[in-house]
Amino acid sequence: MTSSSGDTIGLHGGIGSKGRLQTTDRFRLPVDEVSGKRLPDPPLNIPARACHTITRLNDGRDLLVGGRTSPDKPLGGCWLRNADGWKAVHDLPKPLYRHCAAAVTLGEECGIVGVLIFGGKTTGRTVNGEWYLWQETKGWSTLLAGWEGCEPLFGAMIAPTGKCRGLLVGGVTEEGILSDRIWEWRVQDEYESAPSVQLSRRNDIKIAPRIGACLIQSSVGLSLIGGVSRSVLSEGEEILCIRDTIREEAKTPWETSSPPITATTTLVAPVTLDFGSSRPLLVGHAAYAAGSTVLVVGGGAVCFSFGAHWNQEIWTLHFTLNGENESSTVRWVTDKNAPPDVLSEGQGQIEDSGAPTKYPADPEEIARVNVETAEDFDRLVTEARPFVMENLDIGPCTKTWTANELIKKVDAHRIVTVHQAQDDNMNFQHKNFQYVKKPFGQFIAECLHGSKQYMRSLSAEKPADQPANFHDDFPELRDGFHLPDQLATVSRNQHSSPLRISGPVNMWLHYDVMANILCQIRGTKILALFSPSSALDFKIPPGSSTSPVQVFAHTSQQGRGTIITTTTHNHPPGIKARLNPGDVLYIPPLWLHAAAPIEENLSVSINVFFKSLRSGYAAGRDVYGNRDLQAYENGRRGVEKMVRAFDGLPREIGSAYLERLADELRQKARALRQEERQ
Secondary structure (H helix, E strand, C coil): CCCEEECCEECCCCECCCCCCCCEEEEECCCCCCCCCCCCCCCCCCCCCEECEEEECCCCCCCEEECCCCCCEEECCCEEECCCCEEEECCCCCCEEEEEEEEECCCCCCCEEEEECCECCCCCCCCCCEEEEEEECCCCCEEEEEEECCCCCCCCCCEECCCCCEEECEECCCCEEEEEEEEEEEEEECCCCCCCCEEEEECCCCCCEEEEEEEEECCCCCEEEEEEEECCCCCHHHHHEEEEEEEEECCCCHHHHHHCCCCEEEEEEEECCCCCCCCCCCCCCEEEEECCCCEEEEEEEHHHHCCCECCCCCEEEEECCCCCCCCCCCCEEEEEECEEEEEEEEEECCCCCCEEEEEECCEEEEECCCCCCCCHHHHHHCCCCCCCCCCCCHHHHHHHHCHHHHHHHCCCCCCCEEEEEEECECCCCCCCCCEEEEEHHHHHHHHHCCCCCECCCCCCCCCCCCEHHHHHHCCCCHHHHHCCCHHHHHHHEEECEEEEEEEECCCECCCCCEEEEEEEEEEEEEEEEEHHHCCCCCCCCCCCCCCCCCCCCCCCCCCCHHHHHHHCCCCCCCCCEEEEECCEECCCCCCEEEEEEEEEEEEEECCCCCCECCCCCCCCCCCCCCCHHHHHHHHHHHHHHCCCCCCCHCCCCCCCHHHHHHHHHHHHHHHHHHHHHH
16 A cells, blocks of 8 residues: 555555456545645556555655566566656566565665565465565665574565564465564664665564564554464454553662663554454455554455455554553554545546536436337337336236335345445445345334345345346245236346345446346335446446446435536436336446435335347356456456556557557547447
């Protein structure tokens, strides 16, 4: 992680749900720092990578080092960020990933800043045991290690406790054994031409060995966050505060006139956790400290037969010492209901859009039609525009599915997974909600009382592998809903049919790759829709289908379902649909849409996704019907290859050619759009 300005930080690269990333997420910290000049994020000509380091130098600049593409393809490139941008600097002596890095300052008078690197992997099986020091004027130097030797490690944690000293914790040896040794390191530069690193064991510090943790300096000392050990870490071991305390020693009577005798003791204090019902898997995460506030982002693991787990929340942690006793514990309070503002997940630097753009006071209403035959529906679908169908027979559900009837027919004790929010507008990019499991009857009752919750049903048998099928997943309700003959094409090409139930909370802006119909059963709902060409206006990150932009106003400011028409995001006005019970909305592929229930606290609907394209869908599993088309996935891989093709050339030349290629793609996209309009 790296600072973008006084109160803004960026998380660059890593592994996402669809592969390695070269984008940067920005977060605004809840601190009272004064924002300075906005610094640029790593540009896209820095290849996607994981297991790299970005170190904040003691003069405010940042150094990005190493990383990998695949486990057998480590990277040796390094980039330095100044106020004006990123530039390539000296390559590592050997490519590395899963190394550790710390900022140091050498020389009492001149204060030369540098970055210290230790360990890491050079290939999937070879572990590096050397220490490297980077200085801007000299590049990388291999340091001699004195006093005691440290075995080669990868995945270790290192952090400074002074200008040129610090601690080394954890890591894994080449034999795959967790290291239980704690080392104190000190960079010695008495001889300017040949600095060295001196190591000494810290047997007084007792910490469970681990890998995949974060060791970070905050206002109360070093904080060791998470990781994996030989056995499950207890709550008293998972997060620790490591800090030095200075105390006065007792004096003999004849020493009363001499200066106080002091001694330094290192304390390891457990942290009191308050993660509530959603405890994160603190492995592979990133952390950033600003005073007494620490941000923890990302993380997760592949748990083999149990599948992959990704932390959904963004954790803002505030910690203070409890009492004045030096050995007191530290209490961290999670602020999970008010995460830091996610500014962007996108490509490089974000530019301000200027003054608010005003749009019509009320967006255009979607056409409402009566569809008499299946041929009528098929003809309307070819126009690739949303439309609302009235007077269709979708079953008795619009009259019989009251809240009491739903609880009566569906087992009230059946456990369902719901999105539980505090804000009116759920935001998938911000993750300002929690996934909570609760009984179906309790969920319905809480929605009726105004709780901001939302359920999108999953497959009852295999929720991670199979799409939802309403008639199989809710057999107790199957007689109440059916698709009419006019929608024969939908039935014939159906992919999935999830049941959606919500309280007074708004759905985030997103698109689906498959066409779908939304059948409103109970309550009234407003939808805002935007054409596929609006994806860039709404800052949808590469490889994602969700937008961080909020399109509905808060109910405290305006009424429910009010679409924002004055915005600094500069998005197009779009169109809107009002769905009453019995209305059916057709949403074409890739049309962005967000939904807001109005009037009643309980909204019930069924979505039916279907394949409307003859070909082009991505092969393999697609549980939610929103996996991007195969051509797009291939294109993204092609972009990565295109960028790598310029490796070895001067950065300015590579950037110039990539800009020309990007412009060529834009021209072809505009030509396709013009052909469509003709």
